[in-house]
Amino acid sequence: MTLAETGARTAPTRTGVHVATHLAAPEPGWTTHADAVVVGSGIAGLTAALELRTRVPRVVLVTKDVLASGSTVWAQGGIAAALAPTDSPEAHLADTLVAGAGLCDERAVRVLVTEGPARVRELAARGAVFDRAPDGSISLGREGGHLADRIAHAGGDATGAEVSRALVAQIEAVRDDPGIEVLEHALVVDVLTGAPGDGGRPGPVAGVTVHVIGEGSRDGVGAVLAPAVILATGGIGQVYRSSTNPVQATGDGIAAALRAGARLGDVEFVQFHPTVLWLGSAVKGQLTLVSEAVRGEGARLLDTDGVRFMPQVHPLAELAPRDVVAHAIVRRMAATGTDHVWLDARHLGADFLRHRFPTITERLADHGVDWTTDLVPVAPAQHYFSGGVVTDLDGRTAVPGLYAVGEAACTGVHGANRLASNSLLEGLVFAHRAANHVAEAISSGTLTVVPPVLRRGEPALVAAAARARVQRVATDGSGVLRDAEGLRRALDRLGQVGTDAYVPPEDGRAVAEPQPAEWETTNVHQVATAITAAALLREETRGGHVRTDFPVPDEAWRLRQELELDADGMLTVTPVALP
Numbered sequence: 115m116t117l118a119e120t121g122a123r124t125a126p127t128r129t130g131v132h133v134a135t136h137l138a139a140p141e142p143g144w145t146t147h148a149d150a151v152v153v154g155s156g157i158a159g160l161t162a163a164l165e166l167r168t169r170v171p172r173v174v175l176v177t178k179d180v181l182a183s184g185s186t187v188w189a190q191g192g193i194a195a196a197l198a199p200t201d202s203p204e205a206h207l208a209d210t211l212v213a214g215a216g217l218c219d220e221r222a223v224r225v226l227v228t229e230g231p232a233r234v235r236e237l238a239a240r241g242a243v244f245d246r247a248p249d250g251s252i253s254l255g256r257e258g259g260h261l262a263d264r265i266a267h268a269g270g271d272a273t274g275a276e277v278s279r280a281l282v283a284q285i286e287a288v289r290d291d292p293g294i295e296v297l298e299h300a301l302v303v304d305v306l307t308g309a310p311g312d313g314g315r316p317g318p319v320a321g322v323t324v325h326v327i328g329e330g331s332r333d334g335v336g337a338v339l340a341p342a343v344i345l346a347t348g349g350i351g352q353v354y355r356s357s358t359n360p361v362q363a364t365g366d367g368i369a370a371a372l373r374a375g376a377r378l379g380d381v382e383f384v385q386f387h388p389t390v391l392w393l394g395s396a397v398k399g400q401l402t403l404v405s406e407a408v409r410g411e412g413a414r415l416l417d418t419d420g421v422r423f424m425p426q427v428h429p430l431a432e433l434a435p436r437d438v439v440a441h442a443i444v445r446r447m448a449a450t451g452t453d454h455v456w457l458d459a460r461h462l463g464a465d466f467l468r469h470r471f472p473t474i475t476e477r478l479a480d481h482g483v484d485w486t487t488d489l490v491p492v493a494p495a496q497h498y499f500s501g502g503v504v505t506d507l508d509g510r511t512a513v514p515g516l517y518a519v520g521e522a523a524c525t526g527v528h529g530a531n532r533l534a535s536n537s538l539l540e541g542l543v544f545a546h547r548a549a550n551h552v553a554e555a556i557s558s559g560t561l562t563v564v565p566p567v568l569r570r571g572e573p574a575l576v577a578a579a580a581r582a583r584v585q586r587v588a589t590d591g592s593g594v595l596r597d598a599e600g601l602r603r604a605l606d607r608l609g610q611v612g613t614d615a616y617v618p619p620e621d622g623r624a625v626a627e628p629q630p631a632e633w634e635t636t637n638v639h640q641v642a643t644a645i646t647a648a649a650l651l652r653e654e655t656r657g658g659h660v661r662t663d664f665p666v667p668d669e670a671w672r673l674r675q676e677l678e679l680d681a682d683g684m685l686t687v688t689p690v691a692l693p
Contacts, residue, residue, distance in 0.1 A: 135683055136568070137628070140628060142323055143335060154345065156346060156520060157278070157520065157538050158541035158542075158544070159346030159347075159545070160278075162545040162546075165553075172292075172294070173295075175294065178366075181296065186541070189273055191265065192257070194230075194266075194534070195539055196262075207224060209259055210536060219529075222525045226540060229546075242277050253267065257534035258406045270469065270473070271474050277538065300327075302323070304370055307513065308564035316376070316512060316513040319341065320566035322337070322340075322343055344549070345367035345503065345517065346367070347366050348520065349365070349499040351363040352634075356401055358387055358497045359400060359496070369636070373569070376518075378503060378504065379675065379676045379677070380501035380529070381675075382675065383499075383659050385436055385498040392454035395453060404490060411462060416489070417456070444594050456490065457492045460486065460488075515555075517551070520537075528540075584635070584642055591604020592604060598653075608639065656671065674689075675689055
């Protein structure tokens with residue numbers, strides 16, 4: 115009988131890896147107060163802020179760059195929801211469970227698919243202009259893993275940009291309202307917490323420390339004190355050498371939550387998008403994604419010999435779940451001794467490609483690729499983080515007053531692998547739920563202001579110069595294909611990077627200074643460490659986690675691994691049965 119079948123919870127495994135509970139940073143030079151702080155300006159953060167603005171007296175919205183810089187703006191595919199009369203939430207649920215490879219929390223998925231259609235219609239009411247069918251209804255397409263047409267698009271392949279535009283416009287319209295303050299160019303350094311509870315339980319949220327690159331009273335490191343913090347900080351793309359994520363995706367909220375006492379879950383499940391423009395092995399940073407919707411319209415994958423290979427891999431061929439396609443590509447590349455495959459969309463026609471996918475057409479052209487006549491070289495690259503900060507159905511974490519939504523959260527919706535276009539929907543649905551819960555908790559007095567208390571232990575700070583080293587180690591050890599030897603080597607090398615920690619300036623030999631580049635690199639390092647530790651322990655292949663030394667799923671591993679810091683600051687991993 116498996117752990118999942120018994121509902122048991124085993125004792126945590128102590129990894130031997132220590133993670134600091136706070137970052138080295140100057141004392142706050144300014145302080146402000148709020149009822150709630152929302153961190154992040156993608157679909158989840160903007161939705162949460164808009165919902166809270168009329169429900170609590172004061173909200174502070176924090177974003178690393180400008181409001182329109184969240185990861186949402188890069189989403190090409192669309193938003194999945196059962197909007198068609200011939201579709202249903204039950205059908206959407208079934209497709210999501212299949213993609214999640216046995217690890218979805220069905221309760222969370224049911225919330226997603228039943229509340230999703232209403233949230234998408236509300237988004238349209240907020241000004242998002244979706245593509246329309248001739249009868250005026252929202253036009254719906256199909257993407258990998260979906261057995262029905264349920265993907266709403268905007269501007270063909272510019273859905274994220276349109277959603278971001280509409281929500282940012284809503285924030286800008288109320289920016290002068292005294293009930294909301296927007297802090298742009300602001301990096302959250304740490305989540306502040308109060309005194310620990312009985313038995314060493316995490317103390318309640320007291321706010322956040324942030325570093326603002328600005329002018330006047332909001333310049334430098336300061337503190338926003340509040341009884342509720344919603345983390346909507348996006349993903350972890352910069353943990354890897356190559357990613358479709360923007361440069362801001364350094365796992366800041368996920369690492370800060372871990373340091374504050376929250377649990378992380380499903381972190382070993384990293385989604386690598388199958389079709390990212392391949393420009394050579396030396397290229398790094400944010401890469402051009404060729405949306406899954408292109409394969410949904412009929413584009414085919416060919417190896418470098420011109421052989422179409424996906425029909426022999428999966429019944430859905432190119433429309434198989436992303437993990438299946440990505441792994442098939444990697445194996446085909448190994449078999450042919452090449453570093454890419456081809457995406458063939460030529461048969462779809464020039465007019466169709468330019469009209470349906472104007473953004474992709476333009477971005478490919480920027481790199482000298484005319485996909486109306488040329489094959490497109492593609493290879494997998496890191497794209498989405500299926501894990502994150504463990505939450506309940508209202509976004510609550512193990513830390514009282516701390517919430518997580520969007521890609522930063524582990525709601526249980528995605529399981530071992532995210533179904534295409536479920537991410538924007540998850541951000542909408544669970545941000546709405548988290549904002550409702552925060553508003554009710556503040557109104558009822560359940561969440562109250564507490565004074566921040568410094569968490570014990572030495573602070574951490576990894577030199578910015580080490581980031582490339584961390585990315586190389588993470589890519590080699592916990593990339594698309596993994597094995598025990600590579601993961602142990604990666605964990606050891608990440609531990610060596612960790613020894614290049616902060617040395618107080620008075621020591622005279624500091625290797626890092628407390629500043630944004632170092633804080634981001636420390637976050638990248640801590641998240642990479644968590645991913646690698648969890649991946650080493652999970653001895654099976656499932657979804658976005660592929661172990662070449664354990665190549666098949668194991669029913670005994672149909673469970674979630676949750677990571678947290680024990681009283682000594684050691685990273686522990688606990689197998690937890692699914693609800």
